[in-house]
Amino acid sequence: xxxxxxxxxxxxxxxxxxxxxxxxxxxxxxxxxxxxxxxxxxxxxxxxxxxxxxxxxxxxxxxxxxxxxxxxxxxxxxxxxxxxxxxxxxxxxxxxxxxxxxxxxxxxxxxxxxxxxxxxxxxxxxxxxxxxxxxxxxxxxxxxxxxxxxxxxxxxxxxxxxxxxxxxxxxxxxxxxxxxxxxxxxxxxxxxxxxxxxxxxxxxxxxxxxxxxxxxxxxxxxxxxxxxxxxxxxxxxxxxxxxxxxxxxxxxxxxxxxxxxxxxxxxxxxxxxxxxxxxxxxxxxxxxxxxxxxxxxxxxxxxxxxxxxxxxxxxxxxxxxxxxxxxxxxxxxxxxxxxxxxxxxxxxxxxxxxxxxxxxxxxxxxxxxxxxxxxxxxxxxxxxxxxxxxxxxxxxxxxxxxxxxxxxxxxxxxxxxxxxxxxxxxxxxxxxxxxxxxxxxxxxxxxxxxxxxxxxxxxxxxxxxxxxxxxxxxxxxxxxxxxxxxxxxxxxxxxxxxxxxxxxxxxxxxxxxxxxxxxxxxxxxxxxxxxxxxxxxxxxxxxxxxxxxxxxxxxxxxxxxxxxxxxxxxxxxxxxxxxxxxxxxxxxxxxxxxxxxxxxxxxxxxxxxxxxxxxxxxxxxxxxxxxxxxxxxxxxxxxxxxxxxxxxxxxxxxxxxxxxxxxxxxxxxxxxxxxxxxxxxxxxxxxxxxxxxxxxxxxxxxxxxxxxxxxxxxxxxxxxxxxxxxxxxxxxxxxxxxxxxxxxxxxxxxxxxxxxxxxxxxxxxxxxxxxxxxxxxxxxxxxxxxxxxxxxxxxxxxxxxxxxxxxxxxxxxxxxxxxxxxxxxxxxxxxxxxxxxxxxxxxxxxxxxxxxxxxxxxxxxxxxxxxxxxxxxxxxxxxxxxxxxxxxxx
Numbered sequence: 001x002x003x004x005x006x007x008x009x010x011x012x013x014x015x016x017x018x019x020x021x022x023x024x025x026x027x028x029x030x031x032x033x034x035x036x037x038x039x040x041x042x043x044x045x046x047x048x049x050x051x052x053x054x055x056x057x058x059x060x061x062x063x064x065x066x067x068x069x070x071x072x073x074x075x076x077x078x079x080x081x082x083x084x085x086x087x088x089x090x091x092x093x094x095x096x097x098x099x100x101x102x103x104x105x106x107x108x109x110x111x112x113x114x115x116x117x118x119x120x121x122x123x124x125x126x127x128x129x130x131x132x133x134x135x136x137x138x139x140x141x142x143x144x145x146x147x148x149x150x151x152x153x154x155x156x157x158x159x160x161x162x163x164x165x166x167x168x169x170x171x172x173x174x175x176x177x178x179x180x181x182x183x184x185x186x187x188x189x190x191x192x193x194x195x196x197x198x199x200x201x202x203x204x205x206x207x208x209x210x211x212x213x214x215x216x217x218x219x220x221x222x223x224x225x226x227x228x229x230x231x232x233x234x235x236x237x238x239x240x241x242x243x244x245x246x247x248x249x250x251x252x253x254x255x256x257x258x259x260x261x262x263x264x265x266x267x268x269x270x271x272x273x274x275x276x277x278x279x280x281x282x283x284x285x286x287x288x289x290x291x292x293x294x295x296x297x298x299x300x301x302x303x304x305x306x307x308x309x310x311x312x313x314x315x316x317x318x319x320x321x322x323x324x325x326x327x328x329x330x331x332x333x334x335x336x337x338x339x340x341x342x343x344x345x346x347x348x349x350x351x352x353x354x355x356x357x358x359x360x361x362x363x364x365x366x367x368x369x370x371x372x373x374x375x376x377x378x379x380x381x382x383x384x385x386x387x388x389x390x391x392x393x394x395x396x397x398x399x400x401x402x403x404x405x406x407x408x409x410x411x412x413x414x415x416x417x418x419x420x421x422x423x424x425x426x427x428x429x430x431x432x433x434x435x436x437x438x439x440x441x442x443x444x445x446x447x448x449x450x451x452x453x454x455x456x457x458x459x460x461x462x463x464x465x466x467x468x469x470x471x472x473x474x475x476x477x478x479x480x481x482x483x484x485x486x487x488x489x490x491x492x493x494x495x496x497x498x499x500x501x502x503x504x505x506x507x508x509x510x511x512x513x514x515x516x517x518x519x520x521x522x523x524x525x526x527x528x529x530x531x532x533x534x535x536x537x538x539x540x541x542x543x544x545x546x547x548x549x550x551x552x553x554x555x556x557x558x559x560x561x562x563x564x565x566x567x568x569x570x571x572x573x574x575x576x577x578x579x580x581x582x583x584x585x586x587x588x589x590x591x592x593x594x595x596x597x598x599x600x601x602x603x604x605x606x607x608x609x610x611x612x613x614x615x616x617x618x619x620x621x622x623x624x625x626x627x628x629x630x631x632x633x634x635x636x637x638x639x640x641x642x643x644x645x646x647x648x649x650x651x652x653x654x655x656x657x658x659x660x661x662x663x664x665x666x667x668x669x670x671x672x673x674x675x676x677x678x679x680x681x682x683x684x685x686x687x688x689x690x691x692x693x694x695x696x697x698x699x700x701x702x703x704x705x706x707x708x709x710x711x712x713x714x715x716x717x718x719x720x721x722x723x724x725x726x727x728x729x730x731x732x733x734x735x736x737x738x739x740x741x742x743x744x745x746x747x748x749x750x751x752x753x754x755x756x757x758x759x760x761x762x763x764x765x766x767x768x769x770x771x772x773x774x775x776x777x778x779x780x781x782x783x784x785x786x787x788x789x790x791x792x793x794x795x796x797x798x799x800x801x802x803x804x805x806x807x808x809x810x811x812x813x814x815x816x817x818x819x820x821x822x823x824x825x826x827x828x829x830x831x832x833x834x835x836x837x838x839x840x841x842x843x844x845x846x847x848x849x850x851x852x853x854x855x856x857x858x859x860x861x862x863x864x865x866x867x868x869x870x871x872x873x874x875x876x877x878x879x880x881x882x883x884x885x886x887x888x889x890x
Contacts (some may be wrong), residue, residue, distance in 0.1 A: 022880075025802060026338060030771040031062040031777055032060055032796050034781055035055070036052055048074075049079035049080055049083040052083050055784055060090065060782070062092070062781075064094055064325055065080075065094065067094070069096075072118045073122040073126040074123075088144070099585045100153055100156055100641070103156045104493050105490070106175075109171055124599065153581060158639075159490040166488035168220070172501075183473075189452060189517075195517040197476065199509065206663045207448050208444065208448060209546050209558070224237075225239050229458065230476040232459070233449075237435070242440065244432055249264070249416075253424070261386055262352075266423045272341035273342060278410065282339065285392050286325055287320070289320070297318045300315055315330070321338060325337060326337050327533075327800060334834065335359070348386075348389070351381065354382065361713050389739065390399060396410055396411065417431045453472045473614060493576070522662070523586070523656070523658040524578075526655055530651050531574055531648065534705070534711065536568065536571070543556075543558075572650035577642035578643060578652035581630075585628075585676065589615060591613070593610060622667060622671065623668070627670070627674070628730050631684070632685055635687050644680070656676035657718070661673060661716060680733065691852050694820055696765065706723065725769035725771045726770070729778070731779040735749050751795060753834060754833065756811055763807065766802055801826070806829075816836045
């Protein structure tokens with residue numbers, strides 16, 4: 001059936017066979033047809049063969065047959081084959097419109113995979129059966145072309161940026177639970193090369209983009225738990241807190257008119273109560289030469305210690321802290337001593353107030369007759385001692401323990417924090433909060449190293465029995481399990497977790513780390529680069545750095561854009577959802593049952609186990625030459641789907657094709673090196689509240705930009721710069737958009753004669769490459785919905801006009817004179833497009849003449865009559881009025 005039936009005729013009439021070789025679009029390659037309609041559509045029979053036969057009368061040369069149930073390919077096969085063969089039309093197939101490929105939940109993911117596996121299985125049997133029958137020399141079956149399946153890419157609502165709860169078990173693109181890190185599961189994923197947790201680059205981004213955000217402003221409160229797994233991080237975190245404790249010790253001691261030494265002694269006394277072990281450190285400091293007095297203080301003769309204690313040497317002067325401690329201990333008190341940190345504050349008070357005699361204690365069964373003369377001794381002693389005591393206390397507070405690499409100071413940091421909180425009234429958690437704030441970048445880098453599995457983070461120098469690798473696995477399981485519900489939420493997986501993976505999905509662990517686990521895929525990376533990086537970084541100047549998701553300094557980052565820009569949300573979600581579509585088709589193996597002779601024969605000589613073969617969808621499709629045209633499902637502005645914009649569908653299809661070309665040994669010739677293409681349905685896109693043509697212009701802009709970008713060569717994109725849509729856009733459901741009957745249903749508005757808006761849209765798409773692929777025909781389909789005003793016919797005429805190069809501006813009814821012979825083929829086609837062709841004009845004029853006096857009926861007194869003498873004579877000759885009424889219009 002010629003789809004250029006009018007154009008061929010007018011070219012012959014006006015002798016224009018060679019006139020348009022270099023004008024218009026001589027490279028058009030297309031067919032015009034219609035769908036078989038829904039089972040419930042008005043006036044459409046429900047039986048499959050009757051539906052096809054009835055709808056073929058619309059005049060199309062191809063039909064898209066809607067088959068929801070895979071069993072239909074078996075049950076109605078013979079009837080379908082007979083009617084389609086008799087009609088001499090080609091067909092494509094539309095699968096269940098309620099099945100989509102973007103769900104992250106197991107409850108939808110698994111049924112979808114099972115359904116389409118069954119569908120591909122039965123469709124392959126049907127297609128191969130037609131091919132085998134056509135090969136036979138049988139005049140009763142000439143055969144027909146069966147092209148692609150047309151499924152809806154997404155039927156899952158786009159989640160809000162923040163959800164309250166998860167809707168089920170969340171999966172990664174490969175169908176594994178995002179949070180199941182049990183040893184046997186990890187081994188299975190690793191063996192398959194599909195373990196996203198074997199990608200350290202992803203894990204760094206996962207922490208920065210998702211986990212740190214879940215921690216929120218209180219991230220530092222989780223650091224103690226992190227420290228329990230990593231000695232290295234534990235030390236870094238204690239160092240950060242120690243720096244803040246040092247700052248408080250330096251700046252807040254001596255406030256409110258108090259002497260700094262008094263506050264320092266109070267703080268350290270409180271510290272010693274929290275950690276008695278520092279008493280030993282204090283004792284080691286007292287004898288050190290660095291604490292010598294500037295001027296030794298002579299002890300008055302009547303206070304000499306000679307003979308006071310038999311074992312002690314005579315002490316005549318005090319020149320350092322050790323001397324001072326000996327003097328106080330031997331001559332004055334066993335309770336208040338310089339070497340005793342718990343009572344140091346009290347001792348310093350007595351020394352400063354020159355009341356050392358108040359610390360005297362009973363010794364050897366009686367009061368020691370020791371008087372401290374008031375000759376300036378205590379004043380000199382305090383003047384010389386206080387500087388050394390403060391210096392020693394500072395040393396105790398600040399000194400690192402070089403003998404123990406685990407420690408950051410002589411005093412444990414937690415003891416310091418306790419002392420500051422108790423004595424200087426530092427709010428609980430303030431030290432940790434400021435330590436995090438001051439060292440956020442470095443600390444987060446250390447945590448990122450932990451999540452990435454850096455062996456240095458998990459090495460235990462003091463316990464060699466702890467295996468760093470096992471310690472890391474335990475750490476990852478604990479933390480991922482703690483965030484199970486959050487990770488299952490689609491808002492988190494689509495907007496944060498999967499983007500963290502897409503950004504580095506091409507990481508190959510075997511090549512870079514010499515270990516199995518993460519194969520490295522280009523296609524998901526392509527989705528991220530095309531839909532997010534290229535658009536938002538290169539074209540709009542934003543910074544999309546997932547290692548700094550909140551940006552650097554004053555700039556906004558990835559997460560800020562997510563929160564502020566709805567368009568950015570859609571792009572990120574589309575890239576993530578596209579990864580699930582890609583994986584369904586190219587990564588997840590399915591078990592295809594070979595239950596009939598046709599399928600078994602197709603796999604003869606190949607390994608078949610229990611009448612089943614295991615392969616991916618794309619491998620099965622390539623085996624039988626089955627392609628898909630992905631399409632948008634109708635929705636609503638209040639609840640959009642994850643993928644519905646044309647540009648996003650095209651990107652998902654290209655991702656499938658990138659992997660198919662790389663992984664398949666050879667491509668079936670019917671697939672045009674593009675197993676996945678897409679179908680545009682402007683009526684469906686209109687249901688989401690956007691101007692449908694704006695979405696098409698976004699598509700054209702994206703594909704034109706892609707053709708010129710480095711991505712085209714990097715990913716071997718099959719794209720022609722002069723006509724970027726030629727290979728990727730396979731079908732157009734051509735209807736008038738904006739005639740939706742509800743939020744989820746569409747009227748499938750027909751194309752009325754003279755509708756120049758649809759013509760303009762079709763022209764622009766063809767200009768961008770649609771229907772100009774010499775290797776595979778494009779289909780222009782009217783999707784039947786119970787109303788038809790000649791859409792198929794108008795579409796044919798419009799395509800003829802476009803092929804001649806008639807631009808939308810040239811399509812003008814004033815250029816048609818219906819009462820005269822047409823001047824050229826363009827006028828002849830325009831007359832038909834506007835319903836002004838001469839046969840139509842003559843019929844309409846006859847109708848006007850016939851009914852010219854209808855308004856006068858009942859107003860005249862003369863007898864009315866319905867037939868002329870001529871017609872009465874015709875009746876007498878045996879003719880019927882209906883024959884004559886029809887004849888007048890011939």
